[in-house]
Amino acid sequence: MSQNIYDNETFFREYMKLRGEKSYNDLLEQPAINKLLPDVKGKTILDIGCGYGHNSCLFAQNGAKKVVGIDLSQKMLEVAKKEFCHPCVEYRRMDMSELSSLTQKFDMVYSSLAFHYAENFQKLIADIYVLLNEGGYLIYSQEHPIVTATMDCKGHHNLDESGNFVSYTFSDYAKSGQRVGPWFVEGVINYHRTMGEIISMLAHTGFIIKDVVEPIPESWAMKEKPDLIKEYIKPTFLIIKARKPE
Amino acid sequence: MSQNIYDNETFFREYMKLRGEKSYNDLLEQPAINKLLPDVKGKTILDIGCGYGHNSCLFAQNGAKKVVGIDLSQKMLEVAKKEFCHPCVEYRRMDMSELSSLTQKFDMVYSSLAFHYAENFQKLIADIYVLLNEGGYLIYSQEHPIVTATMDCKGHHNLDESGNFVSYTFSDYAKSGQRVGPWFVEGVINYHRTMGEIISMLAHTGFIIKDVVEPIPESWAMKEKPDLIKEYIKPTFLIIKARKPE
Numbered sequence: 097m098s099q100n101i102y103d104n105e106t107f108f109r110e111y112m113k114l115r116g117e118k119s120y121n122d123l124l125e126q127p128a129i130n131k132l133l134p135d136v137k138g139k140t141i142l143d144i145g146c147g148y149g150h151n152s153c154l155f156a157q158n159g160a161k162k163v164v165g166i167d168l169s170q171k172m173l174e175v176a177k178k179e180f181c182h183p184c185v186e187y188r189r190m191d192m193s194e195l196s197s198l199t200q201k202f203d204m205v206y207s208s209l210a211f212h213y214a215e216n217f218q219k220l221i222a223d224i225y226v227l228l229n230e231g232g233y234l235i236y237s238q239e240h241p242i243v244t245a246t247m248d249c250k251g252h253h254n255l256d257e258s259g260n261f262v263s264y265t266f267s268d269y270a271k272s273g274q275r276v277g278p279w280f281v282e283g284v285i286n287y288h289r290t291m292g293e294i295i296s297m298l299a300h301t302g303f304i305i306k307d308v309v310e311p312i313p314e315s316w317a318m319k320e321k322p323d324l325i326k327e328y329i330k331p332t333f334l335i336i337k338a339r340k341p342e
Numbered sequence: 343m344s345q346n347i348y349d350n351e352t353f354f355r356e357y358m359k360l361r362g363e364k365s366y367n368d369l370l371e372q373p374a375i376n377k378l379l380p381d382v383k384g385k386t387i388l389d390i391g392c393g394y395g396h397n398s399c400l401f402a403q404n405g406a407k408k409v410v411g412i413d414l415s416q417k418m419l420e421v422a423k424k425e426f427c428h429p430c431v432e433y434r435r436m437d438m439s440e441l442s443s444l445t446q447k448f449d450m451v452y453s454s455l456a457f458h459y460a461e462n463f464q465k466l467i468a469d470i471y472v473l474l475n476e477g478g479y480l481i482y483s484q485e486h487p488i489v490t491a492t493m494d495c496k497g498h499h500n501l502d503e504s505g506n507f508v509s510y511t512f513s514d515y516a517k518s519g520q521r522v523g524p525w526f527v528e529g530v531i532n533y534h535r536t537m538g539e540i541i542s543m544l545a546h547t548g549f550i551i552k553d554v555v556e557p558i559p560e561s562w563a564m565k566e567k568p569d570l571i572k573e574y575i576k577p578t579f580l581i582i583k584a585r586k587p588e
């Protein structure tokens with residue numbers, strides 16, 4: 097089972113503060129993943145790590161027939177059920193390691209920034225493959241392997257004398273496995289996997305890779321947050337679109 | 343047309359010296375790419391950037407029906423024709439930008455460490471797609487995008503006080519395009535492309551991605567060259583196996 101850090105009081109409070117700010121998710125990850133989405137009208141969708149449900153609700157508003165949003169965090173789901181409820185959306189508390197308990201099938205499995213919390217990626221994508229209808233899509237984002245690589249979680253940007261971002265330093269890329277570092281609170285657990293491991297595992301499971309995106313900021317986003325210039329040095333996110341053969 | 347640096351006298355002399363040494367190619371790239379090869383018996387094979395022809399000849403020795411080895415360098419092909427000739431191997435001087443002039447079809451297109459010299463990757467893989475029989479494989483290696491990224495070609499490993507490799511510093515990952523740097527001689531031209539660009543271009547062309555490998559050294563190789571420990575910090579090579587649908 098994944099760590100339930102989102103139900104940590106301090107983490108949850110700090111995380112929810114991001115909603116009011118211009119976050120990397122809003123400016124970089126969400127615009128890029130949205131470009132990969134097929135028309136959701138009439139589709140059945142599983143949203144893994146749905147959080148407070150904004151995407152699940154949006155899929156329903158855009159005409160999805162049925163959306164199942166799962167998350168491990170009770171606190172997140174309470175917000176979802178209060179603020180992002182919709183007759184076509186069902187929220188369920190469930191860890192992504194328990195997907196095989198689902199009985200329905202889906203036309204699309206979506207996940208925003210959750211899979212780097214999954215300890216067993218091989219099982220996760222095998223479970224998703226089974227849950228997808230033929231021709232169905234898996235579209236997900238995660239932290240980029242360059243960012244998750246360094247063992248002590250101290251990969252970092254380097255500045256020149258004028259304070260400009262000039263380069264990025266990292267290590268331990270080939271050493272897959274658990275990383276424990278601070279994010280709002282100490283001891284947040286991620287799992288690092290290399291690009292090769294991720295893509296080959298998807299391919300070996302049977303998925304056809306359609307797109308691999310390392311998003312760079314659009315000009316409107318750069319105006320909102322100039323330090324997104326760092327994305328030209330190294331990517332922060334990895335987004336993959338894969339399809340189960342028809 | 344790609345730069346013909348291998349016909350530079352100094353470059354050629356220095357490059358050929360590597361053959362007597364334990365190179366990264368022999369210890370890391372070749373063992374990894376060989377694992378991805380299908381049985382070549384009875385197959386027609388195109389070897390792009392065949393160099394002095396050791397792989398083309400080996401394919402023929404392993405039972406390939408016909409191998410066409412192309413390279414831009416007259417000097418390399420002279421060695422190939424002298425040292426690695428075989429009745430089933432035909433060597434042709436040709437730039438990889440001219441693939442569309444070939445009229446035969448192939449069961450496998452192979453290329454070791456040449457594609458980072460290609461200016462137009464989109465055209466290259468579109469040409470290869472046409473040349474492949476249905477169900478045929480493209481298997482190739484190149485310098486890893488993390489290595490080709492930095493504009494001034496000064497990505498580098500960092501050492502601790504005891505001289506151990508501890509991290510890697512790079513920049514400009516999202517800035518695709520030409521890189522000009524020294525390798526034996528000044529002014530060697532490579533083309534940097536991101537992982538996302540490479541894999542998405544292959545997928546959009548119609549290829550099914552089968553494997554993406556960022557090789558790490560096996561224990562026998564580590565004994566030969568202990569500084570291969572650096573490969574656990576960041577990958578040097580990228581190897582891709584893709585298939586044209588049947």
